[in-house]
Amino acid sequence: MTRLPVLKTYKLYIGGKFPRSESGRSYPVSSPSGVVNAAQGSRKDVRDAVVAARAAFGGWSRATAYNRGQVLYRVAELLEGRRAEFGRLAPDVDEAIDRWVWYAGWTDKIAQVAGNANPVAGPYFNLSVPEPTGVVGILAPQSSPLLGLVSVLAPAILTGNTAVVIASESSPLAAVALAEVLATSDVPGGVVNIVTGRTAELAPPLAGHLDVNALDLAGAPVDLAASLEGLAAENLKRVVRRADPEPDWTAEPALDRVLAFTETKTVWHPIGV
Amino acid sequence: MGMSGFEYAPAPESRAVVDLDPSYGLFIGGEFTDGTGSAFKSISPATEEVLAEVHEASAADVDRAVAAARHAYERVWRDMPGRDRGKYLFRIARLIQERSRELAVLESLDNGKPIREARDVDLPLVAAHFFYYAGWADKLAYAGHGTQPLGVAGQIIPWNFPLLMLAWKIAPALACGNTVVLKPAETTPLTALLFAQICQQAELPPGVVNIVTGAGATGRALVEHPGVDKIAFTGSTEVGRSIARAVAGTPKRVTLELGGKAANIVFDDAPIDQAVEGVVNGIFFNQGHVCCAGSRLLVQEPVYDEVLASLKRRLATLRVGDPLDKNTDIGAINSAEQLARIRELSDIGEAEGAERWSPPCELPDRGFWFPPTLFTGVSQSHRIAREEIFGPVLSILTFRTPAEAVEKANNTPYGLSAGVWTEKGSRMLWMADRLRAGVVWANTFNRFDPTSPFGGYKESGYGREGGRHGLGAYLR
Structure with missing residues (x-):
């Protein structure tokens, strides 16, 4: 007698929990075992996600760099253990794991590379350091559901930002599986x-949200990118534009996306006795 | 000049060094x-x-x-x-x-x-x-x-x-x-x-x-x-x-x-005279036409009376007038349009219930002038506590704990600069860490240098x- 498999419900990941869309909607996507239903998030889900991201910002941004590095490395460890599962959902699993490792190692080095002392002409101690921008909205790459996602998510959160990600519309299952890994790897909810x-439905409320500080348009539909950037101007979000052609996500990563979502803080203090 | 007691002879800088053409392309x-x-x-x-x-x-x-x-x-x-x-x-x-x-x-x-x-x-x-x-x-x-x-x-x-x-x-x-x-x-x-x-x-x-x-x-x-x-x-x-x-x-x-709406935060252990100098420089430098001006003063409650009295004493000695006079502290407002905006927001400050104070000072008949001005009794919801006035107008608020100071300082859509005055090093670094601003001046204000990055959150x-x-x- 063959065993009847237990099927999975693919849900959203908000505030460390796995709710269905408040709209009750789902949409069909293909999976290795045929067509399944993924949650079809709503504008309200996006807003709830922003609230959760804002609430998490204080704790995550003030965690020590060493701690953030450990937590992100843990993500790589858990992914490694689920290579087979992820291998069915996306290509480039090994590269995605290695990318977490690469970015995890940056948490306690980025301030030394992007910050410096400033030799001002006067008796002042003066230091510039990078700080996280805040809540980052991310439109994940559409055609690279795992490696592309990791390549935009890890650089945003490693400095202490929190993120609201709109997953690849047609291939969201790797993102949902990654959420399960994140939920069990000490990444705070x-x-x-x-x-x-639907990206076209979810992206505008994210781009225009006044409590989102930055926006990565990596996976923006080509016909929407300009209007999303326009919405982002309302509260002067830092925007990483959609690249055309789409970047080769397997290429050696760089610091661009890390630095795009940091602010330089400069502190002055007099020197004297 | 009110209580200062000093009389200054005019000390005008010569304009002869400037040779302007009547018209420029x-x-x-x-x-x-x-x-x-x-x-x-x-x-x-x-x-x-x-x-x-x-x-x-x-x-x-x-x-x-x-x-x-x-x-x-x-x-x-x-x-x-x-x-x-x-x-x-x-x-x-x-x-x-x-x-x-x-x-x-x-x-x-x-x-x-x-x-x-x-x-x-x-x-x-x-x-x-x-x-x-x-x-x-x-x-x-x-x-x-x-x-x-x-x-x-x-x-x-x-x-x-x-x-x-x-x-x-x-x-x-x-x-x-x-x-x-x-x-x-x-x-x-x-x-x-x-x-x-x-x-x-x-x-x-x-x-x-x-x-x-x-x-x-x-x-x-x-x-x-x-x-x-x-x-x-x-x-x-x-x-x-x-x-x-x-x-x-x-x-x-x-x-x-x-723009900016920077908080200048004075703790009860700060050297009050130095802090008041910094507060005055923070908001009255360049007539307050400074995007990083310390336009919101946050004073810890135990020293509020002392800081306010000292601030008023100091304002009474500021010399407002001819920009080319070498003794002038506060010059002219840059334009009639800007003067109108400063007047409008100051009037709104009064209308919303804050109390306005300026030292007695004579302003020239011609040109655009506004006296150094303080507002007390300001709450966070007042427009003079939220909007950039870009003039010599200081809104004064109070706080009790460092956490409250951070909360109030960061309660603005702006994030250009901030100032903190305290003698306690660990508290200073704690504040500097939590203020969401691109420049934090610790026990100083309005310092600039070409080697020092400037810009906002x-x-x-x-x-x-x-x-x-x-x-x-x-x-x-």
């Missing part, structure tokens, strides 16, 4: 929030 | 040329006398300036060895030092700022900025921002520090191999035009620096010009937003240095000017 659904 | 391709737009007058805000006539650059003029900048970029500047670009910038720095008296007097005349500040703050920083970036021109590979210039930079600057903002824009752009079209503010174009003469004197290749005078329409033409690769803007958050919208969907790179804009970080705005 709310640091990463993942909403699946 | 646009500086395009290394020459002053007639514009096709209409003429307008630049006046002294202290006396309303006409200083010179300048010309509003039309869209066609802007197009010509961008073409000149493009030509200079492709034919000369982009491929010139960094060492030689640096030498031109060193020349400019030296010429600014040599002509600093003339530039300082003209800045004071056109802007209304006290000559003491133009002479001792603006001009030394302008020269230093060119010196600093001159040295970077042949060392870009060490800066970590790439080594390739972006192309033609369109730069739009405000009226509060006309020449200093020009330096912040032009020096790094040129050091990195870009060429520029710069639009000075319509109320303060004159030192930029004198700077154009300095470019000629330095034999800077034609078209590397172009200066187009005008108001909002000229700025818009520059922002929207398809031949511009990068926009650098300093000014209001409102205009910054419109620029961010205008470049959406284009490949243009942008840096924005916008949140709606105070993005990008940094100054220091190694400032190169990132002009390289790829």
